[in-house]
Amino acid sequence: MTALGGSSDVGLDRPQRRADKERFKFTTFVWLSPAGILLIALFLVPTAYAIYLGFTNLQLLGPHASSFSFTGLANLDRMVHDSVFWSSVKLTLVFVIGSGIIAQTLLGMALALLGQRAHISIRATVGSIVILAWVLPEIAVAFIWYAFGQSGGMLSEIIGKPSDDLLSTVPLLIVCVANAWRGTAFSMLILSAGLRNVPEEVDEAAQLEGAGYWRRLFRITLPIMRPTIMTNMILITIGTISDFTLIYAMTQGGPGNETAILPVYMYIEAFQFNALGYGTAIALSLIVIGGLLSIFYIRQLKPELGKAS
Amino acid sequence: MAKIVLQGVTKLFKGKNSAAVYDLDLEVEDGEFLVVVGPSGCGKTTTLRMLAGFETPSRGVVQIGGKTMNDVMPKDRNLAMVFQNYALFPHMTVEKNLAFGMKVRRTPKASIGREIREIAEMLEISELLGRKPAELSGGERQRVALGRALLRRPQAFLLDEPLSNLDAALRAQMRIELKRIHAQYPVTTVYVTHDQVEAMTMADRVVLMQGGRLQQLATPEMLYDQPVNAFVASFVGSPKINLFPGRVVQDGSGPKVSFLTASYALNGSHGATFDAVSTREVTVGFRPEEIRLATGNDPELPVVKATVELVEPLGSETHVVARVGELVLTCKLPARCGLSAGDTVSLEFDTAQMKLFDTESGIRLG
Amino acid sequence: MTTIDVAEQVMPGKADVLLHASIPTGWKRVRMHKLMVNATLGVLGIVFLLPLIWLVDSAFNTHATASLGAPALSLANFRAALAAGAGGAIKNSLYLAVVSTLIATAVSTLAAYTLSRRRVPFKSTLLLGVLFLTGLPVTLLLIPTYEIFVHLGWANSPFYTSLVLAATSVPFAVWLLKNFIDQVPKEFEEAAAIEGTTEMRILWKIVIPLSLPGILVAAILTFINSWGAFLIPLVLDANPGNTPGAVGIYQFMSANGTVQFGPLAAYGILFSLPVVVLYLVCSRWLNGGFAFAGGVKG
Numbered sequence: 001m002t003a004l005g006g007s008s009d010v011g012l013d014r015p016q017r018r019a020d021k022e023r024f025k026f027t028t029f030v031w032l033s034p035a036g037i038l039l040i041a042l043f044l045v046p047t048a049y050a051i052y053l054g055f056t057n058l059q060l061l062g063p064h065a066s067s068f069s070f071t072g073l074a075n076l077d078r079m080v081h082d083s084v085f086w087s088s089v090k091l092t093l094v095f096v097i098g099s100g101i102i103a104q105t106l107l108g109m110a111l112a113l114l115g116q117r118a119h120i121s122i123r124a125t126v127g128s129i130v131i132l133a134w135v136l137p138e139i140a141v142a143f144i145w146y147a148f149g150q151s152g153g154m155l156s157e158i159i160g161k162p163s164d165d166l167l168s169t170v171p172l173l174i175v176c177v178a179n180a181w182r183g184t185a186f187s188m189l190i191l192s193a194g195l196r197n198v199p200e201e202v203d204e205a206a207q208l209e210g211a212g213y214w215r216r217l218f219r220i221t222l223p224i225m226r227p228t229i230m231t232n233m234i235l236i237t238i239g240t241i242s243d244f245t246l247i248y249a250m251t252q253g254g255p256g257n258e259t260a261i262l263p264v265y266m267y268i269e270a271f272q273f274n275a276l277g278y279g280t281a282i283a284l285s286l287i288v289i290g291g292l293l294s295i296f297y298i299r300q301l302k303p304e305l306g307k308a309s
Numbered sequence: 310m311a312k313i314v315l316q317g318v319t320k321l322f323k324g325k326n327s328a329a330v331y332d333l334d335l336e337v338e339d340g341e342f343l344v345v346v347g348p349s350g351c352g353k354t355t356t357l358r359m360l361a362g363f364e365t366p367s368r369g370v371v372q373i374g375g376k377t378m379n380d381v382m383p384k385d386r387n388l389a390m391v392f393q394n395y396a397l398f399p400h401m402t403v404e405k406n407l408a409f410g411m412k413v414r415r416t417p418k419a420s421i422g423r424e425i426r427e428i429a430e431m432l433e434i435s436e437l438l439g440r441k442p443a444e445l446s447g448g449e450r451q452r453v454a455l456g457r458a459l460l461r462r463p464q465a466f467l468l469d470e471p472l473s474n475l476d477a478a479l480r481a482q483m484r485i486e487l488k489r490i491h492a493q494y495p496v497t498t499v500y501v502t503h504d505q506v507e508a509m510t511m512a513d514r515v516v517l518m519q520g521g522r523l524q525q526l527a528t529p530e531m532l533y534d535q536p537v538n539a540f541v542a543s544f545v546g547s548p549k550i551n552l553f554p555g556r557v558v559q560d561g562s563g564p565k566v567s568f569l570t571a572s573y574a575l576n577g578s579h580g581a582t583f584d585a586v587s588t589r590e591v592t593v594g595f596r597p598e599e600i601r602l603a604t605g606n607d608p609e610l611p612v613v614k615a616t617v618e619l620v621e622p623l624g625s626e627t628h629v630v631a632r633v634g635e636l637v638l639t640c641k642l643p644a645r646c647g648l649s650a651g652d653t654v655s656l657e658f659d660t661a662q663m664k665l666f667d668t669e670s671g672i673r674l675g
Numbered sequence: 676m677t678t679i680d681v682a683e684q685v686m687p688g689k690a691d692v693l694l695h696a697s698i699p700t701g702w703k704r705v706r707m708h709k710l711m712v713n714a715t716l717g718v719l720g721i722v723f724l725l726p727l728i729w730l731v732d733s734a735f736n737t738h739a740t741a742s743l744g745a746p747a748l749s750l751a752n753f754r755a756a757l758a759a760g761a762g763g764a765i766k767n768s769l770y771l772a773v774v775s776t777l778i779a780t781a782v783s784t785l786a787a788y789t790l791s792r793r794r795v796p797f798k799s800t801l802l803l804g805v806l807f808l809t810g811l812p813v814t815l816l817l818i819p820t821y822e823i824f825v826h827l828g829w830a831n832s833p834f835y836t837s838l839v840l841a842a843t844s845v846p847f848a849v850w851l852l853k854n855f856i857d858q859v860p861k862e863f864e865e866a867a868a869i870e871g872t873t874e875m876r877i878l879w880k881i882v883i884p885l886s887l888p889g890i891l892v893a894a895i896l897t898f899i900n901s902w903g904a905f906l907i908p909l910v911l912d913a914n915p916g917n918t919p920g921a922v923g924i925y926q927f928m929s930a931n932g933t934v935q936f937g938p939l940a941a942y943g944i945l946f947s948l949p950v951v952v953l954y955l956v957c958s959r960w961l962n963g964g965f966a967f968a969g970g971v972k973g
Contacts, residue, residue: 027874028793035786035845038778042820042842043808049819058822107719114716122713126720133723135954137903139921140943143928144726147733147936153741154729162742181726201396204363207383208390209410209461219409223400234810242812245905249925263814263906271910276818283815290812 054284058277075281088265099176100240108187134185142249145178194228311374311464313337318369329355331521340495344512352521389458390467395450397442404438465497539671551638555593568593571611594664600640603655617652739937755938764923772901775840780894787852808846831914840901848893855889920946
């Protein structure tokens with residue numbers, strides 16, 4: 001237009017203001033501020049404060065409740081020499097990897113694959129049951145499995161030893177089963193959706209090439225679903241690693257510290273042994289572990305990362 | 310290499326009232342290039358999927374190479390298929406895509422490499438072997454899919470609208486290429502398309518389906534010249550055949566058909582059909598090239614006055630849409646015919662190929 | 676078109692004689708396979724159902740134990756649960772869930788729209804930050820938030836507790852809604868803008884209705900999360916009158932020497948029912964939300 005018209009209002013020395021490029025408006029701040037204030041006040045400030053508190057001797061009650069001070073690496077030093085902490089790290093990993101990653105992913109994948117080929121009424125019924133377990137408040141799940149793990153509970157009756165108190169003999173296994181029962185629906189939903197995104201013709205093409213079901217599953221379907229599986233694993237890890245309610249309500253971390261995964265250990269240290277500062281340090285270690293796990297998955301599941309895409 | 314036979318094949322889907330494919334009898338000769346064509350929903354893809362084994366016939370028999378296939382899994386049918394959207398394995402390189410089937414069949418490594426090199430050279434995709442499908446253009450993906458099918462060394466090829474995702478120029482080129490490949494490897498081929506041009510240009514024989522039923526099985530020429538009903542006549546040919554309501558009456562000298570403002574004495578092959586008829590409603594069909602500007606050379610031919618509505622000069626010829634009363638007709642006239650909208654013209658109908666259909670059933674009468 | 680369209684006219688097919696000439700087909704193979712699949716899935720379903728059956732059975736059985744008992748139909752357990760304060764606790768949970776859901780959804784929708792449509796300085800950094808917060812364990816916030824609340828006198832207040840619950844849901848909600856609104860075609864808004872509509876009106880009349888499924892998913896997930904909240908109210912609100920259902924059940928579980936399975940199961944059902952019903956009513960949109968999450972591309 002300018003070239004054709006050569007109209008006088010197009011100054012050569014003035015940079016033209018383009019109408020198609022959106023400009024920053026002041027109201028943008030206004031619109032973002034409610035979420036911003038909420039996140040800064042109740043998310044970022046506490047996070048920053050946590051990083052500070054993790055290096056202090058803050059207590060819930062007692063001399064350091066109000067006049068706490070920066071203690072440098074004392075908490076870290078205590079952590080390194082705290083055998084309960086290390087066993088708690090191990091328990092956390094077992095809980096996250098065993099009940100979260102392995103059990104939930106495998107069960108969720110099995111349900112998704114079976115559901116894809118099952119009769120619609122069976123798929124819908126079983127799907128609803130599994131989802132119901134997930135929608136139940138965590139405390140209700142904790143109560144159910146607390147009862148199941150007791151002596152005389154359903155689980156001990158099923159294995160034929162009704163007098164066994166499974167919550168004291170194999171407590172970690174019981175909380176893992178409870179968590180798998182509760183969390184499988186999430187994997188099932190994500191993985192079914194991912195499965196629906198695998199083009200049917202690709203599977204059909206592989207059939208015509210003579211590939212049987214298992215070969216197609218492992219060579220075609222699962223590799224195509226890799227990004228979904230990875231996303232699912234990261235989401236499960238995030239959800240499981242900070243889980244508190246289920247285990248605490250079932251066992252309070254016991255017997256002994258046998259089920260005290262990091263969030264539970266943090267709570268015990270902070271609110272039962274008064275050590276808020278050390279508790280925060282434990283919470284900080286959770287982030288480190290969660291981050292390491294996520295990096296690990298990404299490495300494992302994306303071997304092509306780094307190659308030209 | 311195999312002959313394909315369908316006997317009374319019917320496919321019913323749950324919750325559907327009408328059959329997707331109804332009582333289909335079909336024989337595809339060894340090495341034949343058969344095109345199944347029809348509008349969407351006519352059952353052509355279902356037919357192909359029953360051949361491949363992805364659908365099981367509700368009734369009837371599917372035989373490939375003399376063997377009944379109803380109970381044979383797709384993986385054991387030894388067929389190759391090219392899908393509409395190619396269905397390449399997205400996570401594998403082109404080379405792995407090509408190698409997949411041979412690995413499944415435990416072909417020795419050395420010959421896998423050699424065969425892939427040969428086929429890649431023939432299809433001119435040698436430089437693409439290291440790439441993934443997402444990095445290929447539509448035409449390149451098409452070639453890879455073809456290569457994968459060829460490497461299968463199947464008893465028969467199944468192609469499901471393989472060209473529909475390509476642009477017009479590439480489609481024309483691939484039509485020729487597919488024919489060339491078929492000449493080189495004369496494997497029984499069933500090719501499904503909704504495009505009548507593909508059907509006419511590529512097929513040894515064409516199957517035209519509609520509403521789950523076979524309408525006609527014939528060579529392209531036969532399909533064009535001798536359609537069994539009005540549907541076939543109007544599906545094949547572009548621009549479409551002109552169909553006018555008409556009426557056959559007897560006057561003193563014999564049967565006469567009247568349509569538009571014209572009337573024409575039926576003789577020869579046409580006449581015999583109507584000897585015993587007193588009055589009958591018919592549909593009269595003329596292909597666009599059978600309508601031309603009146604010359605007066607043959608006073609027997611019916612002539613109609615029409616008003617030109619639209620002129621479409623295509624370069625080599627001109628398509629003219631003209632109106633006669635309530636009816637509109639299309640005719641193919643020579644290039645630079647000098648007409649423009651609003652002109653009144655006299656049009657002459659070449660009755661040599663005139664087609665008469667029963668108005669109610671659409672069945673061709675003569 | 677005045678030319679007769681005969682495309683609809685179908686040739687009359689062969690008579691249905693064919694119906695009798697039934698020829699064996701491949702259904703047997705398919706059936707065997709389907710049976711195995713359905714049976715396996717059914718068994719898995721029963722395994723998952725067992726705990727739920729126990730919960731219902733125990734709630735209606737006055738002699739409930741840790742294992743399945745004879746079916747009974749008594750409401751005594753429900754009366755006992757209500758006597759133990761289930762009613763008040765559920766009311767408290769409702770307050771926490773409603774307030775936090777309203778706040779989180781409103782705030783997140785506004786932010787998600789702005790991030791999706793407007794030019795925001797450092798937008799990608801902000802989005803990355805939001806994603807990072809999504810993955811941050813809430814446990815980390817607990818102690819510092821407790822300290823801050825004690826100092827500011829916000830502890831033991833249901834409203835401030837719901838604010839924390841809202842804040843923990845906001846990162847996920849913003850992320851979900853931003854992606855959802857990104858999918859809403861801009862043309863509708865542009866058409867409205869050409870008509871001279873204000874942006875607030877566009878948001879209300881066009882963007883929100885079109886992204887309602889996403890907003891519902893965010894709201895429902897926030898609601899379910901806040902409804903079951905345990906650790907945050909446990910730490911931030913020590914006032915017995917404010918105890919929400921999850922904490923109430925926990926206290927009831929550890930209250931007496933012997934666990935009262937019947938009343939606890941009844942309490943559990945009373946407390947679970949609202950979210951279960953909510954889920955059933957809204958499952959259509961929720962599944963859509965999962966299709967969305969499952970479709971992530973690598």
